[in-house]
Amino acid sequence: MGNNAKVDISNSRNNYCEESDDSDDSSWSNCSSEVQWTASEESSEEESSITVEGFLRSGELNSKTDEIKMYRCRDKKSSFTARKIYSSQSIMSSSSELHKRNFKSSPDAFNENNQLFTKQSELKRSLLKGQNRKLSRKKQISYISQHRCNQYPHFFSINNFLKAAIAIWILAQLRYFVFLRHLRNLDDDYYITNASHSKFQKYLKSKMPDLTEEEISEIMRRRQNAAMKALGSGTRPRIKRPSVETIPKDCVYSEWQTLSFPNCNLLHEYDLKVDLGMTKYGPKLPDLNAENHGFVNIPHNIGEYSHYVGSGLWRNVWKVKYQENDAKAVLKMMKMEHEVTPRNFDRHRRDAVVMERFTSHPNVVSMYGFCGNSVLTEFVGRGLDELIFQPTASDTEIYKRENNGVSSLFSRDNPKDRLILALEVLRGLEALHQIKSTETPIVHADIQAKQFLIDEIEGKVKINDFNRCRFLAHNITSKKSCPVKIPSAPGKQTFLIDSQNTAVRK
Amino acid sequence: MCHSKLGNFRSPEEYSKSSLTEKVDIYSVGHVLYGILMGRNPVYKKPGYAKKKVSAGEKPVVLDEAIQGDEDKALVSVLNNVYDPNPDNRYSAAEIISKFEHFIDKSYNRRLRHK
Numbered sequence: 001m002g003n004n005a006k007v008d009i010s011n012s013r014n015n016y017c018e019e020s021d022d023s024d025d026s027s028w029s030n031c032s033s034e035v036q037w038t039a040s041e042e043s044s045e046e047e048s049s050i051t052v053e054g055f056l057r058s059g060e061l062n063s064k065t066d067e068i069k070m071y072r073c074r075d076k077k078s079s080f081t082a083r084k085i086y087s088s089q090s091i092m093s094s095s096s097e098l099h100k101r102n103f104k105s106s107p108d109a110f111n112e113n114n115q116l117f118t119k120q121s122e123l124k125r126s127l128l129k130g131q132n133r134k135l136s137r138k139k140q141i142s143y144i145s146q147h148r149c150n151q152y153p154h155f156f157s158i159n160n161f162l163k164a165a166i167a168i169w170i171l172a173q174l175r176y177f178v179f180l181r182h183l184r185n186l187d188d189d190y191y192i193t194n195a196s197h198s199k200f201q202k203y204l205k206s207k208m209p210d211l212t213e214e215e216i217s218e219i220m221r222r223r224q225n226a227a228m229k230a231l232g233s234g235t236r237p238r239i240k241r242p243s244v245e246t247i248p249k250d251c252v253y254s255e256w257q258t259l260s261f262p263n264c265n266l267l268h269e270y271d272l273k274v275d276l277g278m279t280k281y282g283p284k285l286p287d288l289n290a291e292n293h294g295f296v297n298i299p300h301n302i303g304e305y306s307h308y309v310g311s312g313l314w315r316n317v318w319k320v321k322y323q324e325n326d327a328k329a330v331l332k333m334m335k336m337e338h339e340v341t342p343r344n345f346d347r348h349r350r351d352a353v354v355m356e357r358f359t360s361h362p363n364v365v366s367m368y369g370f371c372g373n374s375v376l377t378e379f380v381g382r383g384l385d386e387l388i389f390q391p392t393a394s395d396t397e398i399y400k401r402e403n404n405g406v407s408s409l410f411s412r413d414n415p416k417d418r419l420i421l422a423l424e425v426l427r428g429l430e431a432l433h434q435i436k437s438t439e440t441p442i443v444h445a446d447i448q449a450k451q452f453l454i455d456e457i458e459g460k461v462k463i464n465d466f467n468r469c470r471f472l473a474h475n476i477t478s479k480k481s482c483p484v485k486i487p488s489a490p491g492k493q494t495f496l497i498d499s500q501n502t503a504v505r506k
Numbered sequence: 507m508c509h510s511k512l513g514n515f516r517s518p519e520e521y522s523k524s525s526l527t528e529k530v531d532i533y534s535v536g537h538v539l540y541g542i543l544m545g546r547n548p549v550y551k552k553p554g555y556a557k558k559k560v561s562a563g564e565k566p567v568v569l570d571e572a573i574q575g576d577e578d579k580a581l582v583s584v585l586n587n588v589y590d591p592n593p594d595n596r597y598s599a600a601e602i603i604s605k606f607e608h609f610i611d612k613s614y615n616r617r618l619r620h621k
Contacts, residue, residue: 385541388542389545412543416577419581422539422542422581423603425535425538425539426535429532429535429599430599432528432599441528442528443531447531449538449541472528483527484525485524
């Protein structure tokens with residue numbers, strides 16, 4: 001029995017305790033009070049048969065077991081006080097007394113030893129009660145009162161309880177705020193701006209049951225457009241209240257003015273700049289075969305070479321080339337930052353209809369293909385603005401060099417040339433204003449020098465870019481054209497065709 | 507949706523937001539003819555200046571030194587008409603063309619007509 005105990009104790013000593021006689025506090029580290037206690041006892045056991053177990057069983061040393069427990073509790077919190085107690089000289093001296101004695105198993109010796117141990121325990125208790133000079137009494141008392149012999153003493157301490165309460169309170173406050181914010185946002189603005197598309201759709205249906213599915217899908221499409229636009233470059237103000245551009249009474253549009261003639265089977269809504277990494281001087285456009293570009297009735301394989309020419313407000317302009325007959329063409333596609341709205345669609349439809357109408361006319365740019373917001377037109381050299389707003393001699397020389405020494409057919413160097421140029425400019429406009437099929441003219445409404453293109457091969461000046469053009473309606477009775485108002489403010493628009501692509505007369 | 511500004515090349519009736527006919531193009535093409543004659547656009551110093559001037563009925567100034575021949579004089583006479591604030595007084599495109607062609611017929615004996 002005694003041997004077993006001895007082995008256990010020595011093991012614990014070797015593993016966990018550092019013995020040191022140094023009285024300095026800092027030299028004691030990680031040495032638990034339990035091991036300390038047993039260590040001081042173990043050294044005396046070599047010569048005796050008395051074991052720790054024996055002491056504990058005797059029942060006369062209850063105070064000692066209490067002390068051990070107390071040390072355990074205390075030590076979990078901090079080894080600070082324990083260190084102080086053990087480093088005090090009094091304990092060391094009393095344990096050295098134990099060293100010197102021979103323990104025997106006789107009852108007298110037992111009593112004697114008993115007294116010795118009680119003496120030692122009293123010593124320790126007195127130290128605990130604040131006689132240690134380095135700990136103030138107040139501190140020790142509070143310390144002892146805090147640390148009852150629970151398994152997790154500090155977990156249930158008042159401090160921790162307070163901390164937990166505060167944390168819970170803060171969390172509750174946070175939850176409160178979050179919840180309030182949520183409540184606050186549950187209005188229209190929340191659903192319009194922040195909610196997901198599906199949520200917004202449900203909300204729409206619940207709020208406005210009168211809406212047809214088409215209208216809902218239209219709204220959803222706009223919303224998605226707006227979301228996509230936010231990913232792109234910048235934002236622009238949205239259409240809020242679409243209103244209709246009215247025309248006077250008894251005025252109607254001709255049928256051809258309200259139709260569109262798309263001749264490709266796919267909508268071209270990709271951005272070459274983004275999708276293919278094209279820049280003005282960037283990589284060449286890869287082959288766009290039939291499946292990709294979708295134009296029918298024109299030679300496929302748009303791009304062996306092509307490059308970005310420039311952009312208007314609405315569309316990017318690409319110079320492309322057919323592989324088959326080596327002709328140059330211009331591909332205009334709407335910028336990705338713009339929404340696909342009926343207004344845009346109608347704008348580009350008008351552009352295509354005018355060009356389709358005047359394909360045979362030499363002074364109007366002719367069109368090869370059109371669908372959606374994209375159009376493929378003929379490529380005409382340069383703009384009139386380049387000719388007339390670059391009066392320096394070096395510019396004309398540069399032009400001569402670039403064109404194999406052939407000087408331009410048009411110039412504004414002498415009065416005669418100027419008159420011819422003015423005449424050519426007006427011929428395209430005359431064509432727009434005097435359509436033979438109907439009485440009503442087409443208003444270009446965006447005449448500038450850059451809208452006229454100079455075709456050096458044919459010797460013509462061609463009018464271009466009919467995005468802003470208006471078809472004038474005609475009065476049924478008087479057969480005269482009705483004037484039109486072109487709103488500059490956003491949102492006011494004329495829809496000549498509705499979403500089903502059928503003609504609507506307003 | 508883009509709020510497109512009207513810019514410097516619009517007609518007075520468009521600046522005053524009244525109803526438009528095809529004569530707005532005639533006014534605007536006047537700027538192109540002016541550019542052909544002068545080599546530059548009409549000068550408006552500030553951004554809102556064009557609207558003020560055009561709405562007040564002022565015509566862009568053609569400098570005398572720019573007028574070099576009879577052709578230029580014909581151009582200037584057309585310009586004066588084209589810059590009329592009243593759209594009904596302006597020539598139509600066909601009328602301007604006939605005027606030019608008449609001038610060419612008269613002075614060059616139809617040599618330029620079929621160029």
